[in-house]
Amino acid sequence: NKMKFKQILYIFLLSIYIKVKIVFTQPKDAQLRKLLQYHNELRRNLTACKLEGQPPAKNLLDLKWDNELASKAKDLANECYFHHNDVDLPEKWQYIGQNIAGYQTIEQAFDAWKDEYKQYNYYSKSCSGVCGHYTQLVWQNTTHVGCGITNCTGSYSFPYGLSVVCNYGPGGNYEGRYPYEAKSQDECYATTTKRPTTTKRPTTTKRPSTTTTKRPGTTPTQKPGVPKQIPKPIWPSIISTWNEYATSNMIQGIVTQTCICVK
Incomplete structure (x- = not known):
């Protein structure tokens, strides 16, 4: 009987642990969820x-919620000032990526990041505009x-x-790296009888002059292939100039900023 009781108690405690773990890996706020x-x-x-125009990903897992990342993101959002900051959690990751946006709704903000895929050419790893927010969203190694x-x-x-x-x-x-490992279109339609006659791909070949990611706090373990230093723009000055222009002309505008990395 003692053994049976221990087994029942173990199963009960395990179920509680699983439920608690699920709760704490989801944000409490509805908008964050x-x-x-x-x-x-x-x-x-x-x-x-x-995702039309982009090759399918072979193994792109769901992202998990992290409360420490969220806490630091909230601190920056609370500043109500458009800029990136350095986030350091060395005990977890060597460096942290960051996307920021200013919009009336979270749907508009996320769509602005996501829709950059229309300007991204996976095959040449190039962009006809700004693509760094999108590539961070689908970066395979981000967990x-x-x-x-x-x-x-x-x-x-x-x-x-x-x-x-x-x-x-x-x-x-x-x-110089692909955001994820792609699979062939044939794998998409292996279980269907109807296949599209053509596959649209982006035709942009212009290579971006800068990377569109927040600068890592430390050197990554796997260093990018071509070291390069790019001058960092003075974002506060740029943002201030835009704000003055928008205010004086009584217009509303959206700024989507990316940081230039020093590799």
Whole structure:
């Protein structure tokens, strides 16, 4: 009887542990849960061959929520000022990636990041505009995400509505690397009888002059193939100039900023 009781107790405690673990790997806030959902829906769609113009991913896993990344993202969002910051969690990851945006809704913010895929050419690893937010979203080696949202309505320094910040561990966007391992289109339609006659691919071949990722705090273990140093723009000055222009002309605008890495 003692043995049976111990087994029942073990199973009971294990079920509690599993439930608690599930609870704590999901954000409490409904908007943050939506953001996590949007991230993983994109990654699943890319694996399921549902992102037009991009090759399907071979093995793109869901991102897990991390409260430390989220806490640091919330701190930055609370500033209601459009800029990147350095996030250090050396006990977990060597460096952290970061996406920021200012929009009226989280859907608009996430779509702005995601829709950069239309400008990205996977095969040449090049971009006709800004693509670094998208490539971070689908970076295969990134396993965790944590986001923060602050309503900055009424803020002179941030006239865009919601300040949305997401941190990623480990960060991606290494210059010269593919964001994920692709599979062939044939694998997408192996179980169907109907196949598309053509596959659209981006035709952009212009190579970006800069990488569009937040600068790592430390040198990555696997160093990018071609070391290169790129001058860092003075973001506060750029943002300030834009804010003054927008205010003086009584217009609303959205700024999507990326950091230039020093490799």
